[in-house]
Amino acid sequence: MKKIIFILLAVLIYQNSFSQKFLSKIDSLKTETEAENLINTILNGSKSFKIKKIADFNETRGQNDFCKRIADSLHIGQAFYKADFDNNGYTDLMGIGDYYDFSIFIVMNYGKNSLKLNRLTRRSFQNCTFPKIKNDSIIQYYYMSELDWDNEEKPRLQKKDLIFKYGDFIEYSSNPAVYDIEKIEYQTGACFGTCPQFYISVDKSRNGSLKAEYYNIDKSKNNKEIVGNFKTLVTKNNYDEIINLLNYIDFPDLKNQYSVGWTDDQSSTLKITYNNGKVKEIKDYGLIGTYGLDRIYSLLFDLRFNQNWK
Helix, strand or coil, X not given: CHHHHHHHHHHHHHHHHCCCCECCHHHHCCCHHHHHHHHHHHHCCXXXXXXXXXXXXHHHHCCCCHHHHHHHHCCCCCCEEEECCCCCCECEEEEEEEECEEEEEEEEECCCCCEEEXXXXXXXXXXXXXXXXXXXXXXXXXXXXXXXXXXXXXXXEEEEEEEEECCEEEXXXXXXXXXXXXXXXXXECCCCCCCCEEEEEEECCCEEEEEEEECCEEHHHCCEECCEEEEEECCHHHXXXXXXXXXXXXXXXXXXXXXXXXXXXXXXXXXXXXCCCEEEEEEEECCCCCHHHXXXXXXXXXHHHHCCCC
């Protein structure tokens, strides 16, 4: 009997070691004003974030109570919520409100007063979207689809599950695929402004090639612009993160083309050779085709400055 009790105690201690919670300043937030002030402290910009319930956007947006009806049906009645999205034991904060347009910010909490702001709404002219937290980690994200002129499909309410993984929120997968990725190529285009233009490739031996054309500014080196052709052996950690993320988002199953509904933005082409010469090419005008692609692009952008190029 004593042996059984000892085993049960050991199991409880083991489980608790992975579910331990640590108190921080976010846990003490009680009011909308306190949540709003914390987000604005991190933003530290000329424009302030105004916390606001989703239902309250109807009067100023002229959406015929659409925001309120959907928010009420999903029981999303608060302007801020708390959860541990990355399961690190520290409470994170999700704030809904107005920041140039409808915005959802998430304050990721890494302990020791280390807070990082993540914007869940990433499109311009953003209408109401509806984040519902499930199991303290997954966000059931309801949103209106884009008007599909080609297929004559009207916008409709859709849902995707988002999880914090690989350093950002991406679409949740219950059964990630595994592909033999032979080569990754990524090319960015111009925009109305100073968007970085470059071509980068990495093969399965981690051999990297970079052609830096315009506006590739290294902020860690006094805003030095890099121009020219470079080679490197991509570090295993960086390479594995990109490969694992591509597999997780099941890249062959994604659309071949994505586009935002405005003009003067940047375009890019992601080309992946895999499984004995198969090719998947994704063209993306606006660079936010999916949350998973958004994260892939960010990691590829980062490669320009976090490798030892020669």
